[in-house]
Amino acid sequence: MIPLRFPGNCAKCGAELEKGTLAYWDADHKLVYCLAHLPADAASAQAAALKGLPGVGDGRQGSQARAAPVDFGVAGASAQREYDRRVARRERRVRAEHPVIGGALLALFGDPQPTVAWSHGATGERAVGRRLEELRDKDVITVHDRKVPRSSANIDHIAVGPSGVYVIDAKYRETGRVTVRRTGLFGSGPRQLWVGGRNCTGLVEKMPWQVDVVKGALSHLSEAVDLAVRPMLTFVNADWGLFPSAVDMDGVLVVWPKEMAKVVSQPGDVLPEAARRVAEHLARVLKPA
Numbered sequence: 001m002i003p004l005r006f007p008g009n010c011a012k013c014g015a016e017l018e019k020g021t022l023a024y025w026d027a028d029h030k031l032v033y034c035l036a037h038l039p040a041d042a043a044s045a046q047a048a049a050l051k052g053l054p055g056v057g058d059g060r061q062g063s064q065a066r067a068a069p070v071d072f073g074v075a076g077a078s079a080q081r082e083y084d085r086r087v088a089r090r091e092r093r094v095r096a097e098h099p100v101i102g103g104a105l106l107a108l109f110g111d112p113q114p115t116v117a118w119s120h121g122a123t124g125e126r127a128v129g130r131r132l133e134e135l136r137d138k139d140v141i142t143v144h145d146r147k148v149p150r151s152s153a154n155i156d157h158i159a160v161g162p163s164g165v166y167v168i169d170a171k172y173r174e175t176g177r178v179t180v181r182r183t184g185l186f187g188s189g190p191r192q193l194w195v196g197g198r199n200c201t202g203l204v205e206k207m208p209w210q211v212d213v214v215k216g217a218l219s220h221l222s223e224a225v226d227l228a229v230r231p232m233l234t235f236v237n238a239d240w241g242l243f244p245s246a247v248d249m250d251g252v253l254v255v256w257p258k259e260m261a262k263v264v265s266q267p268g269d270v271l272p273e274a275a276r277r278v279a280e281h282l283a284r285v286l287k288p289a
Contacts, residue, residue: 010034022212035216070280071288073144075129075170076122078154078289083118087111124172124236125156131257132159132168138265139272141279146286148213154289155210160279163268164228165218167210168260170236171195171203177239178254180247193249195238204249207231217285223274224281234260 007019011031017023024033033039090111095102111119125145132142140161147154157168176196183189192201211231218224231252240256246263247254253263270278 004032008032012039018208021209022216035212035219070283072142072279072283073146073288075132075144075157076125077145079118079122079125083115083122086115086118090115120172120174121170124170127172127236128157128168128170128234128257128260131261132157132264135159135161135261135265138162139275140265141276143279143283143286145289146282147289148210149286155213155286158214158279158282158286159264160270160275160282161264161266161268162270162272162275163264163266164230164270165214165224165278166230166232166264167207167214168232168234168264169203169207169210170234171200172236173198173238175239177241178235178247180249191249193247193254195235201249203233204252204254207233207252213286214282217282218278221278221281224278227270227278232260232263 004017004019004021004023004025008017008023010017010023010033011026012033017032017034022035024035024038025031026033026039091102091106094106098105129142129144132140135142138161140159142160143158145154145156146158155167156170157166159166159168173195176198179194181192181194183192192199193204194200208231211229214229218227218229233249233252233254234257235254236257238256244256244259246259255263
């Protein structure tokens with residue numbers, strides 16, 4: 001399974017698959033399949049790859065897997081590591097080039113903006129992670145900072161609660177009002193999400209493939225057959241105005257941390273035991289970033 005480089009249609013059900021959607025590409029026949037309609041050989045291969053994980057394979061293997069410790073991840077861990085790596089690399093370079101005044105130059109000019117962005121990313125993810133961890137007494141289990149298979153990308157948070165599964169992307173903004181703008185003549189075009197002076201619509205457009213990754217990880221777990229998987233974009237430290245309101249952008253819910261917690265912890269039909277099994281399965285299938 002790969003993120004599609006071009007849009008297409010599922011050869012089985014005809015569903016439209018946008019660019020970046022996780023799907024199965026049959027190179028021999030030049031056909032693409034959505035994750036819900038994998039051809040028999042691809043489904044068998046995926047089942048074999050997941051054999052022994054909770055909810056997959058024989059009971060003995062699944063029991064052994066459940067007995068092993070589960071790593072639910074640390075919010076913001078990979079972003080913090082990348083920030084630390086960049087800071088250390090810059091310090092080594094500056095001190096090597098300017099042995100006498102290197103320390104002063106580092107203190108005077110500070111970190112470049114791309115490096116600072118990684119620090120802000122880690123800050124936002126930790127803030128959202130803390131809010132999610134506070135929901136454990138409401139039967140919400142969260143998996144943090146997971147790798148996307150065959151990609152350098154990661155998923156910030158996956159929360160499993162009474163109302164289903166939520167794929168959450170956390171973003172930190174120092175300043176800026178969250179607004180939705182209409183494009184085109186007389187506002188007849190697509191909507192755009194803006195935070196301050198930055199067009200953040202691209203963040204919304206990246207959410208469906210994260211959902212596809214989670215759905216793919218759950219595709220062989222019996223408890224997750226009917227579970228809804230919903231995308232959510234959470235802005236930390238942004239300005240939502242005096243009377244804040246959540247924004248629905250093409251099925252992606254855009255919210256602030258408090259509202260995120262309210263949505264994730266809302267009542268539903270998923271029992272606590274099932275939620276934990278789903279979260280543990282995700283934590284094992286999707287490795288820490």
